[in-house]
Amino acid sequence: MDQQAKSLEVQSVELTFPSGWRRSHDCGSLRLDHSGQNVVLMGWVQRRRDHGGLIFVDLRDREGITQIVFDPQADAAAHEAAHALRSEYVIAVQGTVRQRPEGMANPKLKTGDIEVLVYALKILNVAKTPPFLIEDDTEVSESVRLKYRYLDLRRPVMQAHLRLRHRAAFLTRNYFAERGFIEVETPVLTKSTPEGARDYLVPSRVNPGKFYALPQSPQLFKQLLMVAGLERYMQIVKCFRDEDLRADRQPEFTQLDLEMSFIEEEDIYELIEGWLSILFKDLLGLELSTPFLRLSYRDALNRYGTDRPDLRFGLELTDLTDLVKGCDFRVFREAVERGGLVKSLRLADGARLSRKDLDDLVHYAQEFGAKGMAWAKLQPDGWQSPIAKFLDPSLRDAIVDRMQGRPGDILFFMADHPTVVHETLGNVRTRLAQQLDLIPKGQYRFCWITHFPLLEWNPDEKRYVAVHHPFTSPLEEDMDFLESDPLKVRSRAYDLVLNGTEIGGGSIRIHREDVQKKIFGVLGIGDQEARDKFGFLLDALQYGAPPHGGIAFGFDRLIMLMTGATSIRDVIAFPKTQKATCLMSGAPSEPDVNQLLELCIRVDKEGR
């Protein structure tokens, strides 16, 4: 703190809020109409300029910025005191609104036509020079922003994120309350849930040696609320997963969680489409077109190589397996013989890609386990392609025909196990769209993915595991495959995908105890294990559980997509780093020895 500020602190900084001063307006609301009015404003000094014997201050509060002027003619004491003002000082002023002088209006500010001539000033607090400018485009590392989060959140862009998030939650609660949903708080200190990620544990002092788990989701509780006859439950709720923090995850995250009784899939789809339509209309001014597209898991994989397709652009995959079966080209032929697929992707006007671009793409493809990726540039005079010579001209023509290829296009080919073909071409598809800027801005393309497989084979554990969770209902028409061919059983699960990101997922649940037991059996969960882990759910299913289903949305991610933020950390007030630490508070931290003693636990770093 500089000397001037120090002396000021003693002399004239208010100890308490000046009694009787009441804010008349915020800093975003004054217009020419207010000219001549006496006003009281409060806020932070954005900047101070001294010019022609006057002192100009941009005063900022959460609603905007207003220019205030200190003129010794208007009030000598206020003008004198204003010399002490620095950036981020907190002040209250009384003054008169007036039109700015000819040519001095600032069209970038909502209040740019006026200024306030001050006749009384109170300094409410002083401020050190902040470590970065309180402006939207501040050049500073994220770690400094996180350490000084209380300053970072002063930036208008961050305040806008928090306000949009608030309004989204508010609209969400309104929407569901209007439709008879009851928000019920489920416990945070609870028992392990079966979501599959690691639980955060909480030692119990009263029950030494026992631990609570923080919920990965309220899945069991919301099903129990259906058994309890609540019929329509919703909650915006914190959930916890102790995952290795890849990419853009947080140890605690927020979920919109809901569950309904006496419904089927269409009821959920309609409800959610109505909800998102209201959010997007109110917050972004966009009309969503409903119903959203629906794609079966199988179709999504076949056409886009992924169950999270980005539908803002085409570049669909085409199956060539039947065409190339038994052809001379060994790579294609053998892939088909081994039960694999041969698929292709056509990039219109892709012939402009350089040889280096193509090499990079092939390397990229190899990251997903592909042995290689072939390509062919379609020239007016035929194929330019390393594999052209292996393919009969008639086969080449048949391929171009099916691909609807034109001169100037480029075709990419993958021949491998279906999983590898889809994952690779799916990612190549997205990468091409990004690289060539094929993704239109400001578009939101939703799609429901349905009819997921119920089970997948886990080679490590040598057993079937649930693709979603063990309470997901199988499709009635596939029930007979449960014993004969479990991988063929489709589930009644559904995901909602937005622009290539899964934003929500849910299912119709099993409501019959006998079916739930049968599924546990297929999953290799023995009677004892089922009883230990989910005994209370199995009990509940015996006492008259209604048919029910639900869905959950990652609220942070949805808000991120709606604000255009690049990280969920930018839409969370106090987020953690990838190492799960809070740079501001220093959490987690070393506990007091006595605390651990009381909890009957010891730290033992050797044991690991």
Place this chain on the structure above:
Amino acid sequence: MDQQAKSLEVQSVELTFPSGWRRSHDCGSLRLDHSGQNVVLMGWVQRRRDHGGLIFVDLRDREGITQIVFDPQADAAAHEAAHALRSEYVIAVQGTVRQRPEGMANPKLKTGDIEVLVYALKILNVAKTPPFLIEDDTEVSESVRLKYRYLDLRRPVMQAHLRLRHRAAFLTRNYFAERGFIEVETPVLTKSTPEGARDYLVPSRVNPGKFYALPQSPQLFKQLLMVAGLERYMQIVKCFRDEDLRADRQPEFTQLDLEMSFIEEEDIYELIEGWLSILFKDLLGLELSTPFLRLSYRDALNRYGTDRPDLRFGLELTDLTDLVKGCDFRVFREAVERGGLVKSLRLADGARLSRKDLDDLVHYAQEFGAKGMAWAKLQPDGWQSPIAKFLDPSLRDAIVDRMQGRPGDILFFMADHPTVVHETLGNVRTRLAQQLDLIPKGQYRFCWITHFPLLEWNPDEKRYVAVHHPFTSPLEEDMDFLESDPLKVRSRAYDLVLNGTEIGGGSIRIHREDVQKKIFGVLGIGDQEARDKFGFLLDALQYGAPPHGGIAFGFDRLIMLMTGATSIRDVIAFPKTQKATCLMSGAPSEPDVNQLLELCIRVDKEGR
């Protein structure tokens, strides 16, 4: 499950919700007007009666009960299937609404004028006989209710609690959103906060040996949001305290938390009074009279013996110290000489209390550390009292005069240290009111308690501790006593008391770093300790913190008082017992050994 149910399960229970069946009405909405309409209802069998060849079922859903009738003339198959129905079976029916026969209407039911003649039945699930009746007045221990919470919550009274709670939260969010408050989610995995109770700790796997703490309140975060310029923050938020569970506490509880900048006490009072007025009007149909009464801490203690006075009845304490000073009665005289008080409480028409009643009261008084409590029945011919003989007639007259005593009244006297006098007479006052049924039903009497002392002396730790928390602002006019006479300093804290229960509390905070440091000094919190615990708050106060203050309400307790429930467990969906366990899920439970290994902690019950 009985044999009939078992065979039914195989034969006719629906595996999935019957496609194409859509509920047309709920079970609470059909009236005579609907006669002749075809309807689809779904719900639970409340009871079945067979009478005159017909089968009557009371069908229950969350909105009410409707009588449905199976008549072999209407549909033989449905009538046949209905023989299988038992209590709590889940069914769907299609039928026609008709007026009940003459004299069969049930005025206790909203739908009591009609019944539904069924022409199609689907059994959606079977049910074992529940361990208790699904009715409001069910006679069963709380532990059985908690174990089968999903059945307990089916009872209409419990559903009404959850619905009122939901609506209260909804109205609360609306009220504050309309006034510019932004709901911001603060972290659950955080650092110890200074509320003084024990923290729940969460070991970090990624940072071995370090622990998060679950928040006892978002106190620091909401102050940081004010530094961040958010100006108006609110949140309905879970908080956690690992207390020894006395009476009616829960390890996790819900708080309405809010904070505002640029305000003083009156702004908070007005805001909260408006909020509660809306809640009570909407949910209970009651008009609260505002502004609420305000009592200083000192006045509350003097008049009611407590800072949580129940104002639904009188029985105020009267100070006699000046009257009895130097009197002949040793007990009174010496109490005054030792700096104590002599106070009295007059119970009108109290002379009807028996000698046994009085003995019980004296024993009760002794529970609070009183050596004894004297009494005097005022008879037409003078005092009937064990102490009458020690007091001059003129002193007795002066006492009766000050107490406005009349024949038939009884006076109680305490002479002791002020703390003992107040605590004892305060509790005697409440007990008398309960015992003699002096508390009017259905009244809600609010009162603000203000001007608490800032500090109290902790004889164990031999230091001053904050009565509220260390961020509470001292009263400006008392600042000078901070060094000279710290116990004399009053704070800017306030509590809201309803019918003798504290439902909310808050304060204007310290916003100047120099004042905060001075308070830490008086509290004996050294620079290093302050930096370790609250360094980020001290830092934040240096960068332009606005004047701010806030309040927090115990939401569970408020809902309990509004519903008339006798325990907060009855307004929480899945509460824990006094031993902090969940009887339904079995939480907390023994963890997997590998989980502890990964967390680098070991259970060590010997250490304690």
